[in-house]
Amino acid sequence: MSGFARRWGDGPREVLALHCSLAHSGAWEGVVRALGPGLRVTAPDILGHGRAPDIDPGRDLHDQCYEAVLPHLPEGRFDAVGHSFGATLALRLAEEMPERVRSLTLIEPVLFAAAQGSGVYRPYRALISRYERLLADGDRKAAAQEFLRLWGADGGLDDMPEAQQRYMIDRIHFIKASDDALFHDSAGLVPRLGQVRAPTLLVQGGDCLPVTAAIIDRMEREIADTTRISVPGAGHMVPITHPVPVAGAIADLFARSG
Template sequence: MSSSVASIRSVSSSPSSISSIASAGSGEPVVLLHSGGMSSRQWRRLMDRLAAGYRVLAPDFIGSGDNPPWPQGEPFHFDMDVAAVEAIVRDLARPIHLVGHSYGGFIAATLARKNPDIIRSLTLFDPVAMGVLHDAEDPEGLANLGTVDGEDAFNDPALGGGDAWMEQFVDYWNGPGSWRALPATTRDAFLRVGKKVFYEVTTLLRDRTPCAAYGGVKAPALLLTGESSPIAARRVVHLLSESLPDATAHTIAGAGHMAPITHAGAVNDLIVQHIERAAGAA
């Protein structure tokens, strides 16, 4: 990471807690949550931009990044990541600007609906809050989601997180051939956390949180998606933008699900503008 970003490690080494947090700057806190299989490093360019005026924290999720690996054979539920991030946020003892991508967007949305009083602003890129598709009985979104969730092999713990499973997962989000096109070192990095990602995915796919549950989040929300993101992701963004009381939706032209990395400039411009508007209105 850049020299302006410091790494904080807490005294806890429990695999069910977060002990690795990148931090930069000072001021109102901004918390950045990364996508599944990635780490806080995905946000380093955004951290550099925000550090001039904000205290920016980017934790690695449980079993991800520089945290201890998730123990083999141990079950995991996304609620554990929610609780771990919530502990960090509560320690800040003031409202936060919360940003999340994909799995991180889902954790951010869940944290916000459970703790609306601590959210100054909310930004979500393709949050995988798939429960809203079921609640709305959204035909397009559910049909698209079924192309992976309907596969028995995709839900098989014996295969979950392995090479074939990860190929199906990555190709769903990024298009056929995306997994095999990655450098071997990148595939190896995903496979090291593959089982944890499998648990993230299989537990969030069982989530049935309805659209109305997000109605209590009064803070201004920015909902982002890519023009080429999977249909299910785009439908989630649409449904959440209708459910959150103060929401704006925006599509990144020519981008897909990984736009926070592939189109970081355009995405970060929108995030920074959204945070600055919310901070200025406080």
């Protein structure tokens, strides 16, 4: 089963958009509206999110999420846009099918393995350990609060409507399940960064965590054709909180990538 996908527009240019962990495909609404006409955007729910089936704990997480995205790929060439965990899936598409991916947009990518060797990797592992302890103790709400304190928008879990809180608490195990993919690079993405041929946009929030900046530093060094922007006043949830500048940068990338 490959699950559900939202679609916007009927333009000639095909775009695939992959959301972050604990969200769903509707998270792209603001960016899509700001991009305007001329596009056909497909945004699948990643496994374990929205209307997609749950993850299989017995399988590599990145493999199964990637495989579930494949049935939603547009025909022919397309632009791949990803946020956070979704950015790691978009990167994998660009590495594994370079002839299909016209351009690549990576928004706050969380491929932590790319930051290994930097001065911020170990401090981040220590920072996230409180979330991991809370989850191991079975306190899912406190684990979600701690995780969103680091990675969510202002206000965190407590400022969200009750239904949205429950949605995130119910899926908080996905974060720990992604460790092999993000910290240990189970898909082998980091060694293949230099193989990305698509023009690539790297987006970070101006208030991003240091580990995110280190990841993007590595990608900027090793991917041949990159443009990097920082959105002032934004954090990790920049495509949701600041869709207009993100869409403007994506539109510029589309204009120069044919």
